[in-house]
Amino acid sequence: MNDMMRRRSVLSAGALGLAGLGLSKKFPAWAQTGSSGLQGDSPALSGEDIRLRIAHDMFKVGGRTGHAITINGVLPAPLIRLLEGQNVRLHVENGLDEDSSIHWHGLILPFQMDGVPGISFPGIKPGTTFTYEFPIKQSGTYWYHSHSGLQEQMGHYGPIVIGPAGADPVAFDREHVIVLSDWTFIHPHQVMAKLKQKSAYFNRQKQTLTDGAMSAAERARWGGMRMDPADIADVGGSTYSFLVNGHGPDENWTGLFKPGERVRLRFVNASAMTIFNLRIPGLAMTVVQADGQHVRPVETDEFQISVAETYDVIVTPTADQAYTVVAEAIDRSGMARATLAPRLGMVAAIPALRRRPTLSMRDMGMGDMGMADMGGEACAPEHAAMGHCTPGAPAAAMNHDMRDKSSVPPNVKVGVGVDMIAPMPVDRTGDRPLGLETEPHRVLTYHDLAPLVPFHDTRPPARSIDIHLTGNMERFMWSFDGKKMNEGAEPIRFARGERVRVNLINNSMMNHPIHIHGHFFELVTGKDHGHPIKHTVNVMPGGKASFDLTADAPGDWAFHCHLLYHMHAGMMNVVKVRPMVGSGAA
Template structure:
């Protein structure tokens, strides 16, 4: 028999902090016992969980719905392990369609990764699939379906791996799963987006908005800006595809009016593990009156950075520590990026307390920087349509910017020379990419427009942030707690362009959808590669690479952070270092569920390692 230790008991209490809230989602007749059992330790075998995916009646706010649940709840149960555990996860499908579970951010053998059509066939109705692997990492992660649009209907849950040693002590913790829910069939949502991509955008510019903008910036300036957007058939208010017009934003499965609550004693160090499990929503998170110290990003420890607000892209995770001193309630406020709604919860010393809910901020607008507009280009549109010749855009470039480009190229050439001396290619490892004019390649009809110049925007907080006087987390703040052991320069570079046509709601990579892609992108086992991501579109894309870490080149040398998901801003050029160390096919895709479904998806194929010994002749 296994033993149940005090540590296990404390972990179970942390689990119940989330599961007790989940029970309220179900009608009284359907409320189950807590679905997450205490983590039991067997001395003679692996840690085992049984998960069942089925349709279940639930309640979101005041409305009833049917969700696709894991063990009867949305989110699914919290799975908790320790670094080094061997685990067995038996997933049973009670649906009428195939399903799957992907362990997001976990390093596993490819046939345990859970991507139908790539790493395994999927789980047929009535069948049980057994995932089995050893835990090789620590941190805050999550798991979700990789089948169809099931993630939107509720198939996701949190996963925590305790480290062998905890560098940041804390007194209590809560898991905060942010997500979005629609009472519509998600395939109907997708069909509407394909017919009219702005269907859910009720914040479009109007004539009355024009006069408001004219008062702020002058009539002719406001009018020219409108006309430039009109020529590109784009909208400055196209922030996200799906908004609060259909979405209810959830915190631990609860609508804002249900007010999930986590308790604390004044003076305690409380760890909050934030997970963005949404299908289509980015959240700007703050706790008014309570600074947050970020200690972990995507499950990996970083050097502490104290902020008032952070943006969490879809599939990202951030761990923060807060220290509430007063005997009062604090509101956890997760505002949607387009300001069309929010999720919220409460930290309080007693049940039933509520803090003030901040008002939604004014909806943001895209700028010419999001179009990759050349600095100083006045009122000219900064993006070119896919069918235009590149030189047409370059004719608008002023002379002083050409000089700046010359300086940028000199820096790039110097970096290439230094890296070459180190046996690598391109810039020295760890440095963000230099600004570059877009190549002549327009990527065909699958790409509506291209930016004139792409550059690193890691230091920017993002659209709608940074103007409130608050400390906002940016990617250049992230500095790993431990230095990289393997910091070899890359021996080759792979550049991929994130492409799309908003009018037709087509999303792709290098202008081709997954079904059009000729073959996998091939990597050699153990090689060092720089992957360059260039966003040709005017929307943010959270890009996720399965099976290996991405080392984000943000300028911190050996302390550059590890990420499994990177939010790439419009007109941005991002570079990451990767070292493939697990053979097999691995998915790479945008984690906006509807973008992935429409084709922003690729497969990286990692070769088998070469044999250590060869027969001598």
């Protein structure tokens, strides 16, 4: 056990010195059950000077209590309400015994205020206060969280709502901020250690001999490749409690409404590792914002919200009844659950967890091939290109070693950290999310999103770059282009003002929500209604996603997978935006 873990164990055992601290629930007003959602009923932090204090605390859910890191003594952290066009000074005191930080996720600001230690500022030392100061240049739903160690997993996150300077294009009668997250009583450094020792340590949904989802021959082929088609999430419901505004499923956070009202729900996925499939049975949702940016209203029955994404939806319940908000973990190992109701105490039926999805050849980056296509006498060349077999060898001999290096892209470093190169990755931004492919109701995809106002830069990209999402799933090693940050990864360099197409190519069999700091981008969907403007994109297994970026923010910016343990394991890099060569700028 290292010194940090030992120190935290002492703290959680009682060294906080305050008897009963945190044993009663402590929620900010906006996150309390029975919230009206009416302006003025849920005080938030606002104005030009805001004070935040990061500290050790305790948190209770499901009858158990564990060590947390909170801001101003509450979990989730306080709601910050700002106004487009104002200036803000956020004075952040670090009451921990270790460095900390706050990153303002999705906000456009000077890079020195972005809050990433080692990239944009030194971090906040224990017992010191750092003042973030910047103008507010946007409106919408955002959030803030630690970018130090694994503090985000322990409760260091909260929402930001920024009102528009002019009229809001979205009409609503009341609103509820709904922050989704995952909580574990296992210290995050121990979670990381267990994942490194055995990547499937927390997977309690592995295939069994009696599982009827696939044939014995298919199971044998997956085993021959040393892959598990049930490897959907690294940490699931056997370890996590899934929370809505800090409340576990049995605690049933409830937001109120009056029948006939237009209710705005601002969803934030502040999880460390959990991607949610979200629906409200019996109630259609009209999506009006994605990542804080207005979209043309589009009605749906379910959408996936990946880690770090935000979605605003409008619902108009007309009946005097309760509705269940269901946020099902992508691996179906559990759910976060809440209620919308006219009166406190009302409940609605809670649907059972749906059948657990399994991965396919498409998720392996093999196009639309089925497992049956791999059962021939010999190994196909495209399989050999991925290193799963050698030409002329029986399919049964396939394994998950990368043997044929000839097909590896030139910018990818091959080594123990890369165990797979997808041979036929395809654009999957229009695909329904994993497990929702055959649902009879409407399911949102990125192709359904169109900006309400077009992106400000209409120039075509002058160049393109490929960034491969790489890893070794068995060893829990993650990287970009086979290179971990601080282990040989060259920064990604853009000239200030240039327009670049970035192609994200997922060579793994896991979803990766990729986030760039300090910028928004246009996600390329091929649709003529305009490309959605986002700061985070979920890249599906074996798939591709492209975005057009205008590098208009000088400085050094973090670029990473927002699955916390993937980032911590190395899937992170630095984007450097510098003046054009010959511009005369310093």
